[in-house]
Amino acid sequence: SQQGEEDPQALSIQEGENATMNCSYKTSINNLQWYRQNSGRGLVHLILIRSNEREKHSGRLRVTLDTSKKSSSLLITASRAADTASYFCATDVGGGADGLTFGKGTHLIIQP
Amino acid sequence: DGGITQSPKYLFRKEGQNVTLSCEQNLNHDAMYWYRQDPGQGLRLIYYSQIVNDFQKGDIAEGYSVSREKKESFPLTVTSAQKNPTAFYLCASSIGPPGNTEAFFGQGTRLTVV
Numbered sequence: 001s002q003q004g005e006e007d008p009q010a011l012s013i014q015e016g017e018n019a020t021m022n023c024s025y026k027t028s029i030n031n032l033q034w035y036r037q038n039s040g041r042g043l044v045h046l047i048l049i050r051s052n053e054r055e056k057h058s059g060r061l062r063v064t065l066d067t068s069k070k071s072s073s074l075l076i077t078a079s080r081a082a083d084t085a086s087y088f089c090a091t092d093v094g095g096g097a098d099g100l101t102f103g104k105g106t107h108l109i110i111q112p
Numbered sequence: 113d114g115g116i117t118q119s120p121k122y123l124f125r126k127e128g129q130n131v132t133l134s135c136e137q138n139l140n141h142d143a144m145y146w147y148r149q150d151p152g153q154g155l156r157l158i159y160y161s162q163i164v165n166d167f168q169k170g171d172i173a174e175g176y177s178v179s180r181e182k183k184e185s186f187p188l189t190v191t192s193a194q195k196n197p198t199a200f201y202l203c204a205s206s207i208g209p210p211g212n213t214e215a216f217f218g219q220g221t222r223l224t225v226v
Contacts, residue, residue, distance in 0.1 A: 004154075029211075030211055030212070031211050031212060033214065033215075035217075040200075040220070040222075041219055041220065042118075042202055042217035042218050042219045042220050043155075043202065043204075043215075043217040044217070045214035045215065045216070048213075048214060088154060088155070090210075091211070092209070092210070092211020092212070099145050099147075099157045099160045099170060099210055100145075100155075100157075100210045100211060100215060101157070102147075102154035102155040102156075103154050104152070104153055104154040105154055
C-alpha cells in the first residue's frame with residue numbers, strides 16, 4: 001500500500017533556483033525520511049525527521065514536518081545540476097519494524 | 113570499505129526459470145530488506161529480515177523467496193510463480209528498524225525476462 005505521495009511528480013527548474021517537493025501521508029508516523037535516487041542507481045538517505053520535530057536542516061536541504069496535516073516538504077536551496085534525481089519520502093508504517101513505505105517520488109531536473 | 117553489494121547488476125531470465133539475486137553487507141546490520149521498483153514508481157517491500165534465520169513477507173511476497181542463514185547475506189529468489197518479474201530490485205540494510213534509522217541501499221539488480 002502507498003503511504004506517502006510526493007507532489008509534484010516532476011519538477012524542472014533553472015540552476016541556482018530553489019526546489020520544493022511535498023509529501024503527504026495517510027496514517028500516523030514516528031519518523032519520516034527523504035531519499036534521493038540517481039537514474040538506475042540505489043537510494044541515498046538524505047534526512048530523517050521525527051514526529052516531534054517541525055524542521056530540520058542539512059547543508060542545502062531543509063525539511064519540514066506538519067503532523068496535523070500529515071505532510072512534509074523538502075527544500076533544496078541554490079540548486080545544482082548534480083541535484084538532478086528522483087526524491088522519495090518514506091514513512092515508518094507499523095512502527096518501522098515492517099520496513100519503510102515509499103511514495104512514487106518527485107523527478108527533479110535542474111537545467112544548466 | 114563498508115557497504116551493501118548487490119550482484120549481478122543486470123540479469124536475464126527465461127520464462128519458467130528461477131533466478132537468485134545476491135545481497136551482501138559488511139555493515140554489521142541486523143535488518144535487511146528487499147524492494148521492487150517498477151518504472152516511474154516507488155519502492156514496494158517484498159521481504160524483510162530483522163535477525164538471522166528469521167524473515168517476514170512484505171506487501172508483494174508472492175512468487176519470491178528469501179533466506180537469512182548469515183547476518184551478512186540476504187539472497188532473493190525470483191521463482192517461476194512470479195508472473196511479472198521484470199523490474200529493478202533493491203536490497204537495503206539498517207542497524208535497527210528502518211523507521212528509526214537510515215537505510216543503506218545497494219546499487220540494484222535489473223531483472224529482465226526474455
